[in-house]
Amino acid sequence: GNSVTQMEGPVTLSEEAFLTINCTYTATGYPSLFWYVQYPGEGLQLLLKATKADDKGSNKGFEATYRKETTSFHLEKGSVQVSDSAVYFCALVRNTGNQFYFGTGTSLTVIP
């Protein structure tokens, strides 16, 4: 089957700390991988994506590399800001379907 497992939260970091949120996946075929972010009271917004192995998605200082050998797509940011406080969802979509599979979300709080 298809599934996404991501690091449980909540995660609390001080401003300018390094962030890693782990994500691993199980999928048939060759999925595309995504990180979505959800700010309080809002819908999910695409943060970054990677559509094939070894691709690196990046946006707003966040990065994630599609690792087929470890079936992982860990999210990283070198220096977090208070404004990065949100819930982060790892997700995949198979290349033969249109159903997204989401992880359970990781809540990040950045304190000044």
Add this chain to the structure above:
Amino acid sequence: AAGVIQSPRHLIKEKRETATLKCYPIPRHDTVYWYQQGPGQDPQFLISFYEKMQSDKGSIPDRFSAQQFSDYHSELNMSSLELGDSALYFCASSLGTTSNTGELFFGEGSRLTVL
């Protein structure tokens, strides 16, 4: 830029009542998806439509139905509401199926509370 519009944003119903949620996709997007997100949970896929036809079905209860209209807007109808139906319901749209485009654009959600 125009985004996905959902209405109503908030809805309070009692058990066994019915509710209808509406979703207006981004202009020219032809695919609509419905997701249900319970408190502290990940979004669960309910159903999707492509070019007004159901394209995929997830964990949508039999008490729920949905359709996509000729103008591509979609409605999610929920009947015999239960307390467990209280959740945030997201609509998302894309141009073509996500296997082609790989990205969903989400609305801000409709929060349903069942008392």
